[in-house]
Each structure stands twice: as C-alpha cells, then as structure tokens.
Amino acid sequence: MxxxxxxxxxxxxxxxxxxxxxxxxxxxxxxxxxxxxxxxxxxxxxxxxxxxxxxxxxxxxxxxxxxxxLSQSPERVAPRCPHFGVCGGCQQQHVSEALQQRSKSQALARMMKQPVDEIISGPTWGYRRRARVGLNFAPRTQTLQMGFRKAGSNDLVDVHHCPVLAPRLEALLPGLRGCLSELQAVRRLGHVELVLAENGPLLVLRHLAPLSQADREKLERFSHSEQLSLFLAPESDKIAQVTGDAPWYESDGLRLSFSPRDFIQVNDAVNQQMVARAIEWLAVDATDRVLDLFCGMGNFTLPLAARAAEVVGVEGVATLVEKARENAALNGLSNVTFWHENLEEDVTRQPWAKAGFNKVLLDPARAGAPGVMQHILRLAPEKVVYVSCNPATLARDSEALRAGGYQITRLAMLDMFPHTGHLESMALIEKAPGG
Known part of the structure; x- marks a missing residue:
C-alpha cells in the first residue's frame, strides 16, 4: 500500500x-x-x-x-496515593513539597517580573473540602466504578483512596460505594458531589432516572448512619435536600451559609489566611469605602464590612448575590450592599460605579478582569488587592494598572492546590510615588 x-x-x-x-x-x-x-x-x-x-x-x-x-533527584519522593500517575487529579505527588512551592513561586515571579514576597500555605494532605466523584456502571464486570477522570481522558479511575481529600470525606468512600452499588438505579447514576461544611459533610447525588422508594430509603439510612446531609439532583440544575441541615462555613470568624452547588474555596486553611492577608494589605479601617468585585457570596466582602465604613460587592451570578445578602443579614452587617451585574459589560453604566471608593478588592475567574481595569483607574483607589487563579491574566490586568501609575508592592503565591499544577496568587497594588 x-x-x-x-x-x-x-x-x-x-x-x-x-x-x-x-x-x-x-x-x-x-x-x-x-x-x-x-x-x-x-x-x-x-x-x-x-x-x-x-x-x-x-x-x-x-x-x-x-x-x-538514569539518576534520581534528592527532591523526588514516593507518591502517597496508589492511583497517582493514572488519576488526573494530581500531577506532582512525586515532587517534594518544598520544590513544588519553589517552582510555582519562581514561575509566578517570572510572569509578574518581580519577586514573590511570601508563600501562603496550609496542610498539603487532606486539604480538599469538596470533590466531584464520577460514577459509571461497568456491564462487563457488573460493578459500579467510582472515582476521578484519567489524565487526558474521560475514562474513570476506580478510586478507593484519595489522600488530598479531607479525611472525613475520604472515610465516606467505602461505605458510599457499597450503598450506591445496592441501589436499583445503580446503572443510571451520574456523579456524587462531596462537600465538608463546618457543620458536617454533605452529599449531592446526580441520578439520571427517578429513584424508587426503596432506593431513597437506602440513601436516607446511609445519610443518617454517616451523619451527613443528603441532597438529590434529578436534573443538572436542580437539587432537593432530603436530610440534614443547611451547610455553612466560616470566613474570618463570620458564618456564611451556602448551597451545595455554590462556589466555595476548596482549601479552607489557605482561604482563611488569604482573607486575613487581604484585610491586612488593604489596612481597612472605619473610614474606608471598599469595593469588592466578583464577590461571590461574600467570602471577602463580609469580613471587610466588619471593619469598614461601607462595602459594595458586585457579582455576576444572581444566586450568589442573594446568598451574599442573606449572609450579611445573618451576621448583622447593615453597611454592605450587593449588586448583580455583568462585569464583562460596560461597568460605567452600572449603578455601583458612580460611587467613590478608596480601596478595591477583586477575585475574578480565570479569564481575569480586563473590563474593569480602566474603571478602577478612574476610581483612583489608594490600594487594590487582586486575588488570582490564573497568573497570566493577573500579569495582563496588573500591567494596565501599572500603566496608570500603580505598582505591585506585595506578591504572594497561594498554595491552594498542593500536588497539582494549579497556581494561585494575590497582589497588593498601590499608587506609585508621583503616580
């Protein structure tokens, strides 16, 4: 041929x-x-x-x-997880924790063209307080597969241990596998979401066909025996609570309630330090008017409001705005206002944009915040804290502020996801002398 x-x-x-x-x-x-x-x-x-x-x-x-x-680095360590190398969740369990942090800090410094001042870290194992676990019934073996995706594939790795999961969640895996395997609907299950709230674990089961009464009773018994809150998701955008209490977590000592599908930071220990460092860098006091962009349900907004004269939070997801307002009321904070606005559109026309702010915090998604940079320059705040999950967009957006007379005065690498390739960071940006 x-x-x-x-x-x-x-x-x-x-x-x-x-x-x-x-x-x-x-x-x-x-x-x-x-x-x-x-x-x-x-x-x-x-x-x-x-x-x-x-x-x-x-x-x-x-x-x-x-x-x-042909040779071995002294920084090579034995992976803790038996699934490492097949499961796509972790990429660096063979790397010493010191080298992981050093290489990420150096990469951040190169991208930002300035040194990293500090590394904010917490426990490197058992840190994940939320995970989405895939489910698949294998007809050939007549067994339920439960785990995470392989690297670069949609195939599941059948996971029995996950040392980066919070121990309370990892301990649920064997019993959960047994419970789900006994359901009549075992062939029609999508995935489970596990979340460790401050008041205990919760489980969301996505099922692709209606559950029988017998299946519901089995799930309820499992939830009671494991002391977890059970939610069912018959559709991708709908969930219903079956047992347990509404979940909540703490941010800087304040209580934030949330829905199981709401975004919360996966690493609680790093989140607590990150919020504290943002407050410290902004040097918030009772005379400040603070703007929090991409505010979510108030992770930063409410701790800022506990110290400032007034805080305004702006968020593009309506359900998170409602939850933020509930959390403000729950914590007795009346000096904070939340707006539901699309920050990718012309922000100058939005109601919050007309007010003056002397300090700004923003925590955007991976795409960054190019649409608000020029407006931040017009607001001319004394200090800006930018929390980033993508150093490339942090570098791009901060360059716009630098061109407008600002400079980065503090830069931290957030070790939010040890053993993975995720690189998160935060920067303090202040007016340059004469700027």
Whole structure:
C-alpha cells in the first residue's frame, strides 16, 4: 500500500536522546534543553538525567516521555496515593513539597517580573473540602466504578483512596460505594458531589432516572448512619435536600451559609489566611469605602464590612448575590450592599460605579478582569488587592494598572492546590510615588 506524506507535516523523531533536567514548570513537568530547543518531560525533576523520546515536536519547544531514568533527584519522593500517575487529579505527588512551592513561586515571579514576597500555605494532605466523584456502571464486570477522570481522558479511575481529600470525606468512600452499588438505579447514576461544611459533610447525588422508594430509603439510612446531609439532583440544575441541615462555613470568624452547588474555596486553611492577608494589605479601617468585585457570596466582602465604613460587592451570578445578602443579614452587617451585574459589560453604566471608593478588592475567574481595569483607574483607589487563579491574566490586568501609575508592592503565591499544577496568587497594588 502506498503512503503519502504532507510536506507540511512535522515528523516526530523516535530517536532516544539523553537529557538532564534543569528546571520544573508549574505543572510538574521537567524542563530540559536539547539542540537549542526547550523540552517538557512529565515525571522528571531538576538534576535528573534520562533517556527520552520526543512525542510532539513544535518549532519552539517539544514534549518528550521518559524511556529510562538514569539518576534520581534528592527532591523526588514516593507518591502517597496508589492511583497517582493514572488519576488526573494530581500531577506532582512525586515532587517534594518544598520544590513544588519553589517552582510555582519562581514561575509566578517570572510572569509578574518581580519577586514573590511570601508563600501562603496550609496542610498539603487532606486539604480538599469538596470533590466531584464520577460514577459509571461497568456491564462487563457488573460493578459500579467510582472515582476521578484519567489524565487526558474521560475514562474513570476506580478510586478507593484519595489522600488530598479531607479525611472525613475520604472515610465516606467505602461505605458510599457499597450503598450506591445496592441501589436499583445503580446503572443510571451520574456523579456524587462531596462537600465538608463546618457543620458536617454533605452529599449531592446526580441520578439520571427517578429513584424508587426503596432506593431513597437506602440513601436516607446511609445519610443518617454517616451523619451527613443528603441532597438529590434529578436534573443538572436542580437539587432537593432530603436530610440534614443547611451547610455553612466560616470566613474570618463570620458564618456564611451556602448551597451545595455554590462556589466555595476548596482549601479552607489557605482561604482563611488569604482573607486575613487581604484585610491586612488593604489596612481597612472605619473610614474606608471598599469595593469588592466578583464577590461571590461574600467570602471577602463580609469580613471587610466588619471593619469598614461601607462595602459594595458586585457579582455576576444572581444566586450568589442573594446568598451574599442573606449572609450579611445573618451576621448583622447593615453597611454592605450587593449588586448583580455583568462585569464583562460596560461597568460605567452600572449603578455601583458612580460611587467613590478608596480601596478595591477583586477575585475574578480565570479569564481575569480586563473590563474593569480602566474603571478602577478612574476610581483612583489608594490600594487594590487582586486575588488570582490564573497568573497570566493577573500579569495582563496588573500591567494596565501599572500603566496608570500603580505598582505591585506585595506578591504572594497561594498554595491552594498542593500536588497539582494549579497556581494561585494575590497582589497588593498601590499608587506609585508621583503616580
């Protein structure tokens, strides 16, 4: 059979080459150089030499896989999870915690073009207080698979242990597997969401067909025996509470109620420090008017309101705005106002934008906040704290403020997701001298 090759196709070499890694990127890939090109190699650490095969050859860089490792870094550690390397949840369990934090801080410093002042971290195991666990009934084995997606795949890894889950949630896994396996609807289950609230764990079961009375009773018995709150989700956008109390968590000593589907920070220990550091950096006192953009249900807004003269929170998700108002009332805070507005639109036309603020906090999603940067400059606050889950958009947005006479005076790396490639950060941005 004749084979035809496109002249534009870049053939990937299968030759074995020997390289030594000299850096680690934020995603846990070793970085090496070969013939003037940067190679990214999963599984290798700085100081390690290995025989590798290039798998994807680009003009400026290439990806490679390890054929044989020839030396071992002193920063290599034994992964704690038996599913590591197959499950897509963690990428860096083979890396010492010190190297993980150092490589992420260095990557942040490079992107922001200035040094990182501090690393805000907490426990590196048992830190996840929420997780979505996939469910799949395997006809061939007639068993229920329960776990997380494989790296780069929709296939499930059948997980029995997860050391990054909060211990109270990890302890639920064996009993939950047994309970769900006994349901008549076992073939028609979607996923479960596990959340550890301050007042105990909760479980949301997404089911793809109506549950029989017998199935509901089994689930209720399980919820009582495990002392958790049970929610059922017959549709993707609807949930109904069956047992237990409404969940809540604390932010800076204030009580915030939430719905199981509401966004809350996964890492409670880092969240508490992050909120405290934002308050400290803003130096909030009883004379301040503070603006909190992308405020959610009030994670930062309410602690700010406990100290400031007035706080305004703006959020694009209507249900979170309602929850924020409830939480303000719950905590007896009358000096805070919440607005439901799309911050990607022209904010100058929005009601909150006409008021003066001397301090601003923003905590946007991965896309950042390009639509509000110019308006922040018009407000001319003394201080801005930007909390970011994407350093690329933090770098872009802060550049707009720098061009307007501001400078970053504090930069912190938030170790919100140890053992993963997620890099979160926060920056204090203040008027430059003469700005």
């Amino acid at each position: 004749a084979q035809f090759y496109s002249a534009k196709r870049r053939n990937t070499t299968r030759d074995i080459i020997t390289v030594t890694v000299d850096d680690l990127d934020p995603f846990g890939q070793g970085v090496a150089r070969h013939q003037g090109k940067t190679l990214f190699i999963p599984g290798l650490l700085p100081q390690e030499t290995a025989e590798v095969v290039i798998t994807d050859d680009k003009r400026q860089f290439a990806h490679a896989r390890v054929k044989r490792r």
